[in-house]
Amino acid sequence: MSTRIRTVSDVLDVKRITTQTLQEMKVAGIPVAMLTAYDFTSARILDGAGIDVLLVGDSASNVMAGHETTLPITLEQMIYHAQCVVRGVQRALVVVDLPFGSFQGNSRKALASGIRVMKESGAHAVKLEGGQTIVPSVERLLEAGIPVMGHLGLTPQSIYRFGTYKVRAEEDDEADRLREDAILLERAGCFAIVLEKIPAALATEVSRSLSIPTIGIGAGGGCDGQVLVTHDALGLSTDFNPRFVRRYAHLDRAIAESVQRYIEDVRDRAFPTDEESY
Numbered sequence: 001m002s003t004r005i006r007t008v009s010d011v012l013d014v015k016r017i018t019t020q021t022l023q024e025m026k027v028a029g030i031p032v033a034m035l036t037a038y039d040f041t042s043a044r045i046l047d048g049a050g051i052d053v054l055l056v057g058d059s060a061s062n063v064m065a066g067h068e069t070t071l072p073i074t075l076e077q078m079i080y081h082a083q084c085v086v087r088g089v090q091r092a093l094v095v096v097d098l099p100f101g102s103f104q105g106n107s108r109k110a111l112a113s114g115i116r117v118m119k120e121s122g123a124h125a126v127k128l129e130g131g132q133t134i135v136p137s138v139e140r141l142l143e144a145g146i147p148v149m150g151h152l153g154l155t156p157q158s159i160y161r162f163g164t165y166k167v168r169a170e171e172d173d174e175a176d177r178l179r180e181d182a183i184l185l186e187r188a189g190c191f192a193i194v195l196e197k198i199p200a201a202l203a204t205e206v207s208r209s210l211s212i213p214t215i216g217i218g219a220g221g222g223c224d225g226q227v228l229v230t231h232d233a234l235g236l237s238t239d240f241n242p243r244f245v246r247r248y249a250h251l252d253r254a255i256a257e258s259v260q261r262y263i264e265d266v267r268d269r270a271f272p273t274d275e276e277s278y
């Protein structure tokens, strides 16, 4: 067997990113870049830019629908967003959140929800929040051939149990539970785990202890990949400012300035010109 170290292009020059590609990225030490997407046009741009994984996150409840939490979004709405994203994607792996109420406490329901997502949207995998309690659901989904991404740490579907969006697993007992949950999810067959808003040292330790990739959000640079909500990264939702968000653009300003110019042109009858008319 060849012992040659695989380069970035060996691993990433693929037509489609699969769960297997993510595993190869972990082995080769190539960080996974993941962003959220909820619609066709954005998905096409992000995919064309070379993103590895697009998450149809239940953060759609916040950034698309304007709800305060992720709890209200329904399975039907998630499927609709996933269908739009899948139509815009050629290369990225598309992962869809199973929303609140579509899997908790019932592995049969989890399976039924996962099957609906895969069948009706054409997405490639689902993501479930939770540790030990979701293991039966992960196993059932995998038996049906559905890849599962886990999600530990700050799990927004449990916000009313936590009572706050502060950093999780700072105390020893919660950190120990998270270490155990990560191992249980790996053993159950998850292909990756999102680690949200936990201390960087803990995320690094967990990432090193697992053979599957971890994808961090507010979990420091020691994870095997990173994820951000696209609206935060591109400066579209600017009222959410935790320290882990890096703004790569200020599209809110760019859009507002463009719209102001458009309004001026309309008022001045500078738009449309003869060239823009029939």
Ligand code: KIV
Residues within 6 Å of the ligand: 036, 055, 056, 057, 058, 059, 060, 097, 194, 217, 227, 228, 229
């Ligand atoms: O719904 C979402 O956008 C997520 C990410 C924050 C990981 O779960």
